[in-house]
Amino acid sequence: MTAPQPAAQPTASYGTGHTPVVELRGIRKAFGDLLANDDIDLRLRRGEVHALLGENGAGKSTLMRGLYGLVRPDAGQVLVDGRPVSITSPKDAIAAGIGMVTQHFALVAPMTVTENVMLSSVGLGPLDLAAARRQVKDAAARIGVAIDPDARVEALSIGEQQRVEILKALVHDCRVLLLDEPTAVLVPQDVDALFTTLRRLTEQGLAVLFTSHKLHEVSAICDRVTVLRRGRVVTTRDVDGAQARELAELMVGRPVTGVARDAVLGFETDEAPAARRDVDVPAKTVLRVRGLTVAGTASQGRRALFDVKLHVDAGEVLGVAGVSGNGQRELVDVLTGMREPVAGSVEVDGVDLTGAGPQRLMDAGVGRIPEDRHASVVPDLSVEDNLVMEHLDEFRRGPFVDRRKVRAHANRLIEEYAIKAGPTDTVGSLSGGNMQKVLLARVLDREPRLVIVAQPTRGLDVGATEYVQRQLLRQRERGAGVLLVSEDLDELLALSDRLVVLSEGRVAGELPVQEATPERLGLLMAGGTIEEVTA
C-alpha cells in the first residue's frame, strides 16, 4: 500500500447549505396495479446520511432505482443543485454526480477490481489500466480502505465487494451516494466498517441515501430518516429523538408487539432470550450429524463441508449462522437428501440415514422448507396440486387422483394457514409470503419430527415474516426439532435456542443463545475461533 495520498478533491461544487443536493418532487411509479411510489417528495442535504425506512414492498428500492435511472418513474421531477435534470439511464445519473450501490452488486465476478471500476467510464479504444489502477488506489485512500486493484472480484468477500461498489461510485466524483440495503448481506463487523466509511464520505460533503428496514442501523448512522409505507412518505424527521418503536409503528402502520417481531425489527426487548418458555418434552435427539464431509464443486476446489458435527434435540431450534456460501446450502442439501456426503453419518431419531434420498428422509419424519421457494413448488400447478405433490399416493383412488380429497385437503390447509388464494390458483401467481405459506402447510401439516428450514423469511414483508416465524416456534413447542439456516442474525437470535456458526465448511463454534451476541457471531462468521470469541 502506498503512503496515504491527499484525498482527491472533487471538482464539482456541492451546492450551498440551503439548496438540497438532490430534490425529488412528486415521484410516481406504478407496476401494473401496484403503485410502488405515490407522489414522493424527498430532499437530500449535503453531508447527511439519510435513511429510507420501510418494509419490503414499501417502494424504497423503486424510488432509489428511479433516481439512478434503472427504473423510469411515470411522473415527477428530479432536481440536482436546484436545477431540474432528466435521468433516464445510469449514465445520466453518473453525469449528475449520483452513484449507486445496488442490492445485488453490479459487479462482473471474473474481472478484476480495476476492470470493474473502469466499466462506467470506458470508451471503445485502448484501456489505460495504469491510470485506472491509480484511480482505484486514490479512491480507496479517500475512504481509508486497502484494496488490491488487481484482485478478481469473485475472490473477494462480500464486504470487500461492497467497497469495490463504493469505489466505483467515487471515481466519478459522485456527490450523492445511493445504497440499497447495504447492510443486508454484511456481518456485523463489516457493517461497522461500512458506517465508518460513510462517515468519512459525509465529512467530505457527500450526501448518502440508504434504504433499510432495520431500525438500530438507522439510529446508529443516520441524520435524518424518511419512512415509506405502501409507496407513500409517512414522515421525514431528524433521527435524534425519534424513538425506535415509534418509527417501527410508522413503518408498519399499526402498533407492533410480540417477542419475535421486536427482535426482528432490531430494538431492545424487555424479555431476555434466556427467559424464553421452556418446552416440556423429553430431551431426545432427533438429528445427529457426525463427521459430515461434502466434496466441493470444481470451482470451489476444496471441501464444501468438513467434519461437521451437530445435533438437534426435540423441542429445540438450532440456528445455523454464517456468511452465505460457507457450507449452509450443502448442509441443507445433505439433510434433505439432495446431495451425498463423502464421509460422516446422519442419524434421524437414532436411525442411520446417511446418504438416504428425499423420499426416505420424508418417511422418517424430516420436513424440508428449502431456501429457494420457487424451486420447491411447481409454479404452473394449482395450490391444491402443490399441496399434495410430495404425498400423491395418499390422494389416490385406484390409478387416479382423488380430486375431491385433494380439494378438501387444500381447503383445510388454506383455512388453517391463512393462505390468501383459492385451491385452483396457480402457485406462480401468489406473493412470496403466500407461496411460503403453501410450503409451510405442505410440510408442517404432516407434523414432521425434524424441520429443516433455510432462509424462511427472505424477501417476505413484516406480516408474513412474523407468521412464518411463529409457525416455526410452534413446531418447537410441539416437540419437533428445527434446524434453521438463516443469514439474518436478528432472526436467528429471535428464534434459536442454540446456534452453530459455519465458516468455510467447518463448525466454527457453538453458542447457546444467551451467550450469542451479534459481535461474537460476527467474529465466528469471519473465521474467528470460539476461544477467541468467548475469551
Add this chain to the structure above:
Amino acid sequence: MTTLIALVGAALVSATPLLYATLGELVTERTGILNLGIEGTMYAGAFAGFLVAASTGSPWLGLLGAVVVGLLSGLLMGLLTVTFGVNQHVAGIGTTLLLIGLSEFVNRLKYGGGAVPQIAKFGLLFRDVPVAEQYLLTYIGFLVLAPVMWWVLRGSGFGLRVRAVGENPEAADAAGISVTRTRYAALLVGGALTAIGGAVLTLAILGSFTLNITAGRGWVSIALVIFARWRVWPAVFGALLFAGVDALQLQLAISSTFESVPRELLIALPYLVVVATLAISGRGVRYPGAYLRPYRRA
C-alpha cells in the same frame, strides 16, 4: 517429410474458414449470445460470395457481398434474440434453416439445379514455397485477425464492454453500457467474420459452389468455441487441430495402407476428434455468466 509439409500447408488452408467462423462466434458468445445461425451464415456467405464473384468476375466484390450477407444475418439474430428476446436456440436454428434454404432457392433460380460456373478465385501468395504458399485471407486470419481479436477482447474498451455484457448484463447496464448496442455490435462483427469464413470456401478454396459446401463447419466452430473456453488462442489451436485431422484423413484416403477403410469413416474422423476433445475438455466448463440469457431491465 514432404508429406508432413504438405499436411501443414493443407491444414492451414482448411483451417482458414473455421478460423474466421470460430472467432466470429467467439466474440458473439462473449456477449452472452449463442449464435446457432452460424452454419446458415457461413453457407449464405459462401453462396453470396460465389454469386457476386460469378456475376462481376471479381472475387473481391464477392467477398464484399459475403460481408453484407453476414452483417444482415447478424442483424436478423440481433432482432430476434436481443430486441425480441426470442429463445436463442430457436432463433439460431431458424436463421440457419432460413439462410441455407434461401441460398438453395436462389441457386436453383439462377442455375436451375444444373452445373454452376467456375469463378475467378483468389490466387495463392508465395507460389511454390511449401507451407507459405497460402491465400491472403489465410495470412490475414492468422496474422492479423487473431492477434487483433485477442487484443480487442483483452485490452480495449470495446472488449471490456463485451466481456461485462456477457458476464453480467445488469452490471454493465448499471455502469451505463448499452447491453443492446454491445450485443448488436458483436453479432454484426461475428456475422461478417462468419460469412467471410464461408466465402473462403467458394472464393479461395473451391472457386465454385456446391451443395452442402459448409459440411457442418459452423457447428464445428460452436464446438471449438467451447473447447477454447471462449479464449482466442485456444480457438486458433482448435481450428488448426480440426483442420489438421481433416488434412490427414485426405492424405490417408489416397494412401495404400488405408485403401480398405471405408471413405465415409475417414471423412468422419475430424468430427469424431471434435466430439472426443469436447467430451474430454468440455466438462466443468465455465460458460459466460449471461449465456443464453436475454436482457431486460427490471
